[in-house]
Amino acid sequence: MSTAAVPAGATPTFYRDTWVEVDLDHIAWNIAQIRKQLPEETAFIAVVKANAYGHGDVQVAAAALEAGASYLAVACLDEALALRDKGITAPILVLGATRPVDVSLAAARGITLTIFQKQWVNDARMHLHDKDRLKVHVKVDTGMGRIGIRSSEELTEIEGLIQADDRLEWEGIYTHFSTADEPDTAYFERQLGLFQEMLGRLTRQPEMIHCSNSAAALRFPKARFNAVRVGLAMYGVTPSDAVKDEAQLPLKEAFSLRTKLIHVKKLPKGEKVGYGATYETEEEEWIGTLPIGYADGWIRRLQGQEVLVDGVRAPIVGRICMDQCMIRLPAQAAVGTTVTLIGHADTSFIPVDEIAEKLETIAYEVLCLIGSRVPRIYKRTLLA
Numbered sequence: 001m002s003t004a005a006v007p008a009g010a011t012p013t014f015y016r017d018t019w020v021e022v023d024l025d026h027i028a029w030n031i032a033q034i035r036k037q038l039p040e041e042t043a044f045i046a047v048v049k050a051n052a053y054g055h056g057d058v059q060v061a062a063a064a065l066e067a068g069a070s071y072l073a074v075a076c077l078d079e080a081l082a083l084r085d086k087g088i089t090a091p092i093l094v095l096g097a098t099r100p101v102d103v104s105l106a107a108a109r110g111i112t113l114t115i116f117q118k119q120w121v122n123d124a125r126m127h128l129h130d131k132d133r134l135k136v137h138v139k140v141d142t143g144m145g146r147i148g149i150r151s152s153e154e155l156t157e158i159e160g161l162i163q164a165d166d167r168l169e170w171e172g173i174y175t176h177f178s179t180a181d182e183p184d185t186a187y188f189e190r191q192l193g194l195f196q197e198m199l200g201r202l203t204r205q206p207e208m209i210h211c212s213n214s215a216a217a218l219r220f221p222k223a224r225f226n227a228v229r230v231g232l233a234m235y236g237v238t239p240s241d242a243v244k245d246e247a248q249l250p251l252k253e254a255f256s257l258r259t260k261l262i263h264v265k266k267l268p269k270g271e272k273v274g275y276g277a278t279y280e281t282e283e284e285e286w287i288g289t290l291p292i293g294y295a296d297g298w299i300r301r302l303q304g305q306e307v308l309v310d311g312v313r314a315p316i317v318g319r320i321c322m323d324q325c326m327i328r329l330p331a332q333a334a335v336g337t338t339v340t341l342i343g344h345a346d347t348s349f350i351p352v353d354e355i356a357e358k359l360e361t362i363a364y365e366v367l368c369l370i371g372s373r374v375p376r377i378y379k380r381t382l383l384a
């Protein structure tokens with residue numbers, strides 16, 4: 001076995017010194033860790049929406065399937081079609097709403113859709129051709145207030161509509177928790193209770209029953225049913241402190257954001273740096289320039305955030321530009337030195353959560369923020 005940084009999929013050609021390193025071995029490791037917590041027969045639905053939380057859709061999908069995932073989930077039909085176009089043949093569930101006019105296309109490409117209201121079923125049936133076979137999962141809204149069926153009457157009506165139509169194959173039913181990552185579990189319990197009540201109303205239960213995201217899958221065995229939908233934890237990030245405390249899983253972050261020093265200079269005391277000339281050197285200082293800016297998702301609010309240069313922390317000084325930003329170096333450093341903005345560098349580490357805290361947001365948003373202008377390269381162990 002040899003370890004190498006290899007692109008898994010089409011080899012991207014790029015000519016810039018800023019990149020995201022995606023460690024597919026870590027994703028496989030995380031899936032193994034999570035699956036160890038689950039009964040053997042629990043299906044692992046790998047959530048790869050939003051370009052696999054910024055990691056790269058087909059690369060993560062392939063790695064997850066190899067690591068034991070049996071189903072994929074995305075947000076919209078376009079994401080599912082993109083995976084099909086890139087050669088993924090595994091089942092894919094679209095979690096969001098699909099336009100009724102597009103159901104025949106979904107059926108043709110073997111993509112599973114979500115039913116979340118009765119009117120949608122009626123509209124969708126008008127667009128299905130006789131020969132179409134469309135797999136569906138019914139989404140129940142137990143308190144998230146987003147999409148889903150809210151009453152058992154509507155569920156019963158939908159059950160009738162599906163069963164009367166040979167073109168619809170009812171494979172699953174699910175719901176989604178809004179507080180599974182919070183210390184207080186009362187609202188979670190209420191949602192779970194409602195879901196169980198809805199399940200009790202069915203005349204026949206479909207094959208797949210799932211309601212757990214990462215947090216619920218790791219914290220609440222009773223909410224696992226026979227499948228879990230895992231996103232964030234698969235990427236090595238734990239959804240919240242409550243989950244961290246209770247699950248204690250040795251997950252490994254798969255996402256590292258790196259760049260290189262492209263310019264280094266010594267400035268005398270009293271010199272200004274960046275738009276608005278807001279930063280002034282307090283003494284003689286080494287200032288380095290990095291080729292990453294807000295157009296890459298490295299947004300202006302990250303001014304002051306530290307990065308790792310040779311494992312040592314250095315702050316971003318002055319305003320972040322569209323394509324570049326400046327840092328105050330602890331000492332002279334060579335042009336071409338690798339700088340880590342997110343991830344490990346030697347023994348130092350900037351976790352995704354540190355950036356999330358700085359931005360007063362959540363890790364999910366940080367991962368989604370890093371734009372498509374930043375190439376992704378893939379690290380995975382090659383099996384000899």
Ligand SMILES: *Cc1c(COP(=O)(O)O)cnc(C)c1O
Nearest residue numbers: 047095176213214229230231232
């Ligand atoms: C995004 C999403 C998930 C995955 O959530 P994580 O917290 O990332 O595990 C699961 N289910 C639904 C419906 C989602 O939208």
